[in-house]
Amino acid sequence: MKKVLIIISIATFLLANDNSYGQSSSGYHVANTFHVGGAGGWDYPAADAGSNKLYLSHGTQVNIIDKNSGDSIGVITDVTGVHGIAFVHALGKGYISDGRLNNVTVFDLASGKVIKQIPTGKNPDWIFYETFSKKIITSNHSGASLSVIDPKTDSVVATIAVAGEGLETIASDNAGKIFVSVEDKSEIAVVDMKKLSVIHRWSLAPGEGPTGLAIDVATKRLFSGCEKTLIVMDAVTGKVIDHLPIGDGCDGVAFDPARKLIFTANGIGTMTVIKEISANQYKVIDNITTKRGARTISLDQQTHAVYLPTGDYEPLPANAPKGTRPKIVEGSFQVLVVKK
Numbered sequence: 001m002k003k004v005l006i007i008i009s010i011a012t013f014l015l016a017n018d019n020s021y022g023q024s025s026s027g028y029h030v031a032n033t034f035h036v037g038g039a040g041g042w043d044y045p046a047a048d049a050g051s052n053k054l055y056l057s058h059g060t061q062v063n064i065i066d067k068n069s070g071d072s073i074g075v076i077t078d079v080t081g082v083h084g085i086a087f088v089h090a091l092g093k094g095y096i097s098d099g100r101l102n103n104v105t106v107f108d109l110a111s112g113k114v115i116k117q118i119p120t121g122k123n124p125d126w127i128f129y130e131t132f133s134k135k136i137i138t139s140n141h142s143g144a145s146l147s148v149i150d151p152k153t154d155s156v157v158a159t160i161a162v163a164g165e166g167l168e169t170i171a172s173d174n175a176g177k178i179f180v181s182v183e184d185k186s187e188i189a190v191v192d193m194k195k196l197s198v199i200h201r202w203s204l205a206p207g208e209g210p211t212g213l214a215i216d217v218a219t220k221r222l223f224s225g226c227e228k229t230l231i232v233m234d235a236v237t238g239k240v241i242d243h244l245p246i247g248d249g250c251d252g253v254a255f256d257p258a259r260k261l262i263f264t265a266n267g268i269g270t271m272t273v274i275k276e277i278s279a280n281q282y283k284v285i286d287n288i289t290t291k292r293g294a295r296t297i298s299l300d301q302q303t304h305a306v307y308l309p310t311g312d313y314e315p316l317p318a319n320a321p322k323g324t325r326p327k328i329v330e331g332s333f334q335v336l337v338v339k340k
Helices: 002-016
Strands: 029-035 045-047 053-058 061-066 072-077 082-088 093-098 103-108 114-119 124-130 135-140 145-150 155-161 167-172 177-182 187-192 197-203 213-216 221-226 229-234 240-245 250-256 261-266 270-278 281-289 306-310 334-339
Touching: 029 281, 045 082, 045 306, 053 082, 053 306, 061 082, 093 124, 103 124, 114 155, 124 167, 135 167, 135 177, 145 167, 155 197, 167 213, 177 213, 221 250, 240 270, 240 281
Parallel strands: 082 124, 213 250
Antiparallel strands: 029 334, 045 053, 053 061, 061 072, 082 093, 093 103, 103 114, 124 135, 135 145, 145 155, 167 177, 177 187, 187 197, 213 221, 221 229, 229 240, 250 261, 261 270, 270 281, 306 334
16 A cells, blocks of 8 residues: 555656656757857847748847858848847838947848938847837837837837836737836836837736746737746736746747747756646746757747757856856857757
């Protein structure tokens, strides 16, 4: 009887800890590494589902590579402190947030040529095309505001005040509301795109320091990448539905609506894969080894491939003060391709 009781106890323990790592495999793995080279750090990549191009923020430039082969297609320069890239295919234009220049660079999608630079708020970070308002929006990381750009005129048509230092990723419900990660306040600011103002501020507790953010429009669920935790939030009420363990150093979250999978890019060198079983049920199914520094992410909705930029790091000296960041090995910039 003791043996039976032990087996039952172990089974009960495993069921009670159903969200632990390593329970099952997602089938995702690092299938390729594209070596890009060049100096400088990186931030958000952007896989263009409308073409074979992958755009990579890289210090003072954007590298454009073939997302299937890794071959270089072009480079857009003079975009100092580049954070992200967005597309408006109907107009044939792309938009780059230049954090250190406090502006957005407009470029031609076909040729990569720069068309214009648009002044924004301080340190524009995340940038995306919001389909409901048909506007380009930047979160001004240290400017406590959003800049709303009309892509038809390439001018700022509104500036929305959002209290907080460290505005990060924005997600849209495609129905008139957008959601902004406010890192220092550990909350989501909800913006009404008709009123162009903040209408709610929702706490992410027990999550802290949110950065990456994604949304399932069908189930109305937000997925917020916090410190070692993914918070699942109701996008209608702001209620926290679940919180799941992820790797440390997450700066990017992606959601694949076709496969109902959430991915978090963790700077420690892992990618957590979470299955959305239903609107209120989630399970960690994998914790894939990637590479240190691979903290941002882009999902190609067409191919389901995931792209994570990173580099190699020099070893820290033995006497380095606590908190010292290792230097990037010059010329080591690369992109990991993760897929089934």
